[in-house]
Amino acid sequence: xxxxxxxxxxxxxxxxxxxxxxxxxxxxxxxxxxxxxxxxxxxxxxxxxxxxxxxxxxxxxxxxxxxxxxxxxxxxxxxxxxxxxxxxxxxxxxxxxxxxxxxxxxxxxxxxxxxxxxxxxxxxxxxxxxxxxxxxxxxxxxxxxxxxxxxxxxxxxxxxxxxxxxxxxxxxxxxxxxxxxxxxxxxxxxxxxxxxxxxxxxxxxxxxxxxxxxxxxxxxxxxxxxxxxxxxxxxxxxxxxxxxxxxxxxxxxxxxxxxxxxxxxxxxxxxxxxxxxxxxxxxxxxxx
Numbered sequence: 071x072x073x074x075x076x077x078x079x080x081x082x083x084x085x086x087x088x089x090x091x092x093x094x095x096x097x098x099x100x101x102x103x104x105x106x107x108x109x110x111x112x113x114x115x116x117x118x119x120x121x122x123x124x125x126x127x128x129x130x131x132x133x134x135x136x137x138x139x140x141x142x143x144x145x146x147x148x149x150x151x152x153x154x155x156x157x158x159x160x161x162x163x164x165x166x167x168x169x170x171x172x173x174x175x176x177x178x179x180x181x182x183x184x185x186x187x188x189x190x191x192x193x194x195x196x197x198x199x200x201x202x203x204x205x206x207x208x209x210x211x212x213x214x215x216x217x218x219x220x221x222x223x224x225x226x227x228x229x230x231x232x233x234x235x236x237x238x239x240x241x242x243x244x245x246x247x248x249x250x251x252x253x254x255x256x257x258x259x260x261x262x263x264x265x266x267x268x269x270x271x272x273x274x275x276x277x278x279x280x281x282x283x284x285x286x287x288x289x290x291x292x293x294x295x296x297x298x299x300x301x302x303x304x305x306x307x308x309x310x311x312x313x314x315x316x317x318x319x320x321x322x323x324x325x326x327x328x329x330x331x332x333x334x335x336x337x338x339x340x341x342x343x344x345x346x347x348x349x350x351x352x353x354x355x356x357x358x
Contacts, residue, residue: 165177267290
């Protein structure tokens, strides 16, 4: 999506800062001064962290630059972190996979048919199994095997890809490798992972079989930002499905994969629509 000078442009504005009087007035004042029409506005003040969060969709008759200039002054006044982007712009994305394809297929299908705003520049796999899926959707597949001896080299190849392709988002679609601290730091707040809800109870191989043996009644999934602390990053979305004694291990696997698909897709959509703002170790999600 491109922007033309002095043409009507739809923008997304996000902002966070210490909570104090006058923030909303100042932000909307920038919009009024530039003749912008506010399409949607959401705010939240967190009494625990003392931070204020705001997301605004606007129709700007003056383009993007004048809005950014006005918000820069607001940010200086309120010590705010802020961002402006084009409404609906697809983020340049790398999807990383291993052997399970349910999340990859779902994301590529939603991108093609449901307007999921991602521009998938590559699918990166540490196994070749899902290359045909990427090929079907016309997306380049990059095989990057990972062993103890090649892990550093594999990470460097990924970092080179991120730089060369201006990657804005990395999605771990059941990628079964630990991401290094260097990559976590480089892409902080821009790597999304999905895992089943059994952690930390049922780790390792065959978690659904372990859950079946224990008579688990709820299974689910968690999508979160990746940090150096394994599977402990800020949570974006979660969901569950109920199971009974009549459900076999394959039944539970199928239900679990369906929940994982839905939760990951929702998290990716919210992120790409700039609906997720960081609140320390938590997130503020301005869902519809």
